[in-house]
Amino acid sequence: xxxxxxxxxxxxxxxxxxxxxxxxxxxxxxxxxxxxxxGRSFLDKPIYKLSVGTGKIxxxxxxxxxxxxxxxxxxMLDLLKSLDNSQDVKNELFSKISLDFIFMLNPxxxxxxxxxxxxxxxxxxxxxxxxSKEIKFLKNLATSKKYDYALNLHExxxxxxxxxxxxxxxxxxxxxxxxxxxxxDNRKKCMAVIAYVYNQLKELIPNQIGRYSDEFYPTSTGxxxxxxxxxxxxxxxxxxxxxYSRKETRKYYTISLYYALKAISELNSDTTxxxxxxxxxxxxxxxxxxxxxxxxxxxxxxxxxxIAVQYKEVFEEGKDEISFIPFVVxxxxxxxxxxxxxxxxxxxxxISDTKYPKLEAEVDFKIED
Numbered sequence: 034x035x036x037x038x039x040x041x042x043x044x045x046x047x048x049x050x051x052x053x054x055x056x057x058x059x060x061x062x063x064x065x066x067x068x069x070x071x072g073r074s075f076l077d078k079p080i081y082k083l084s085v086g087t088g089k090i091x092x093x094x095x096x097x098x099x100x101x102x103x104x105x106x107x108x109m110l111d112l113l114k115s116l117d118n119s120q121d122v123k124n125e126l127f128s129k130i131s132l133d134f135i136f137m138l139n140p141x142x143x144x145x146x147x148x149x150x151x152x153x154x155x156x157x158x159x160x161x162x163x164x165s166k167e168i169k170f171l172k173n174l175a176t177s178k179k180y181d182y183a184l185n186l187h188e189x190x191x192x193x194x195x196x197x198x199x200x201x202x203x204x205x206x207x208x209x210x211x212x213x214x215x216x217x218d219n220r221k222k223c224m225a226v227i228a229y230v231y232n233q234l235k236e237l238i239p240n241q242i243g244r245y246s247d248e249f250y251p252t253s254t255g256x257x258x259x260x261x262x263x264x265x266x267x268x269x270x271x272x273x274x275x276x277y278s279r280k281e282t283r284k285y286y287t288i289s290l291y292y293a294l295k296a297i298s299e300l301n302s303d304t305t306x307x308x309x310x311x312x313x314x315x316x317x318x319x320x321x322x323x324x325x326x327x328x329x330x331x332x333x334x335x336x337x338x339x340i341a342v343q344y345k346e347v348f349e350e351g352k353d354e355i356s357f358i359p360f361v362v363x364x365x366x367x368x369x370x371x372x373x374x375x376x377x378x379x380x381x382x383x384i385s386d387t388k389y390p391k392l393e394a395e396v397d398f399k400i401e402d
Contacts, residue, residue, distance in 0.1 A: 036291045037237060039118045039286055043110040045103075048354045049278050051103050053078055060136065071135070072170035075151040078140040080170055083109070086127035090301055092183035092294065093175055093263075095135035098156045098254070100149070100226075101346060104270035104279055105186030107135055111287040126291075129298035133174065138167055146348035146355055157187075158250075160257045168254075175258065175399050177387075179342055182226070182289075182297050183265040185255040191272040191373065193243065193316045200373075201276060201290055201316050203245035205230065206267035209249040210260045213335075222264040222302055224310035229296035230289050231313055238285055244313040245269060264302075266293065272320075274373065277344065277357055295315035315383045323363065324338040324370025324372030325400060327379045340390050340398075359396040364389070376400065 079296035094103035141151035150299035193201040207223035273281040341363035
């Protein structure tokens with residue numbers, strides 16, 4: 034059974050940006066029997082937990098710990114919509130698992146499309162300090178009962194590829210429990226699930242599934258949860274060529290979420306097949322969004338260089354979608370990186386009020402024939 038055939042994007046959320054108020058309204062209108070408020074954010078926004086399934090295998094998952102990473106919220110909304118296309122598949126899955134899903138753990142950051150909370154805290158580095166309200170809600174829920182697995186759902190930047198050519202559209206990690214990166218039984222449980230997902234999706238998006246570095250981060254959520262004994266799997270949604278709105282990523286994120294839940298329901302803490310995890314290529318930092326090649330600057334001496342540009346994602350109040358603002362991130366010899374878009378400027382004019390492109394500044398130049 035190929036879950037891609039059942040995939041349906043939730044039409045109520047067509048954009049990458051999700052308004053917290055719109056999400057709250059949708060949950061209350063369509064899923065009121067399954068949701069419970071578990072706390073309030075720094076700016077007093079509700080944080081909801083969705084509970085579905087009657088199975089014995091308990092799973093905890095959460096989305097938008099970083100406010101500017103909406104794909105996991107989309108994936109859960111799309112998964113529920115897609116499962117409505119096949120009641121048999123839905124009933125079989127939820128008869129084996131019980132899923133507690135926290136929608137939008139960081140609603141304040143989600144509203145203004147920023148990684149941090151309103152109190153400027155990175156929730157994924159606040160495990161021990163507990164300087165934020167929001168991390169306490171997650172930790173309290175995690176200790177409220179024995180969860181067999183946890184899914185730590187994120188997104189990654191466009192800079193990553195699997196092989197220097199193909200984008201890392203999806204990446205996964207069985208996080209380390211210590212600096213030595215020991216392959217423990219809990220890590221093997223995670224690896225087995227990831228290997229299952231990889232085998233299901235590698236034909237759908239060939240060469241576009243990567244593996245994150247398993248360097249141990251002492252303050253991060255996933256590393257500490259698995260260290261405490263709860264197998265925790267990191268998801269990262271990334272770039273898909275010519276898809277900055279991440280609609281394709283959203284689709285495959287949803288499919289991977291389904292197969293992860295299915296794998297968990299079938300493996301039931303078994304580690305069979307975990308070795309295939311090591312076949313997944315590690316992410317590489319190889320790309321910028323745009324690279325202008327062979328740019329001849331308007332200087333008194335001959336100066337030809339490359340200019341690398343990254344899009345900064347910005348939410349402007351009153352709009353329904355985020356904007357992509359190009360910023361200069363490197364100028365000079367950019368031969369070690371590629372661009373998802375490469376523009377050869379040989380024989381073309383560099384038009385700007387300044388002689389040199391300014392690093393970390395918004396693009397203020399044009400290239401004309």
